[in-house]
Amino acid sequence: MTTIYLVRHGQASFGKSNYDELSKNGEAQAQLLGQYFKNIFTEQPYIISGSMKRHQQTTQISLKECFPQASYEVDGLWNEFNHQQVFSLYEPRFAKPELLKQDVFKEVDPRAYLAQIFDEAIARWTNEAFHHEYDESWPTFKTRVEAALKNLCIELTNNPAQEAVVFTSGGVISVIIGKLLELSVQRTFALSWSIANTSVTTLKLVNGEPLLLSVNEHQFIKSKNPALLTWL
Structure with missing residues (x-):
């Protein structure tokens, strides 16, 4: 069975003309995430990132801490709305x-x-x-995210790996949780306010189907530097 780790990107640049760039806090969060991954992974996972700058910055900074030689796939289906x-x-x-x-x-x-x-x-x-x-309308976004998850599940079924990590955004993660728990649109997006930057949501792939294991794990930040916790 494969565990899928869905990672929300580090804090971006809220209120600036270019939101799609990590803040200094976001860079520090990504470093802590990489250190956390170094402790929990015994071998390099399969890695995929959305194509947004904040996704790839989070990916690169965290990988530098745990798997500095690792390559990763880039897929715009994992991008935020x-x-x-x-x-x-x-x-x-x-x-x-x-x-x-x-x-x-x-x-x-x-x-x-x-x-x-x-x-x-x-x-x-x-x-x-x-x-x-x-x-991009809401139905189009939802269909895109569901396609991203389906494609990943097929890839991991055909090419088994113990772990897979996806660097993406809060809206994407919320839609996936909403789908798995059959939540309403309102409850799905209410989740966005609880998903911390660089938090980890885990799925277990069983017989090709994803099951939700945990949501919004961020204790690795809280235990090291609580001041770095952000939700925007």
Whole structure:
């Protein structure tokens, strides 16, 4: 049986014009992740990464700590949905990320305020009436993520490995958990707020089918440096 480790990327650059780049915190988180993997893996796992910069930065930094000579596959099916477009079509001024950040951090409870905006923006994105307005609609994103998981399961069934690691994003991981637990859209995206940066969600592949083992493991960060824990 193969264990699949789904890794959310390290903290990206929220509120900057280019979100798709790790912050200094994100780089430090990726280092701790690599050290954790060095302790738990006895041999190199099968490794795959989304094609976004934050995915590959997390992959490269963590691998430097545990398997510095390792190669990995790149597959854009594991990429996150375009959250900046989802925000901007909900509120046009949020097309400028710095304005979203400005609004969020002037609130007494920034996380709660951002969660409210996120919920409302996601509700619009997943509403059938608006699907045509997005470059990638909710049904298209969901189908893409499910295809990524199916392809991985086929690959691991045909070419067995003890472990596989996928570097991806919180939205992707939430959709996979939602599919396996048959969650509603609302409950699926509620998971996004609990998935910490560089946290690990594990699946067990049994007879070619994925089963959920654990969600959002991040004790390896909390035990080393709790100040590095982030969810944005």
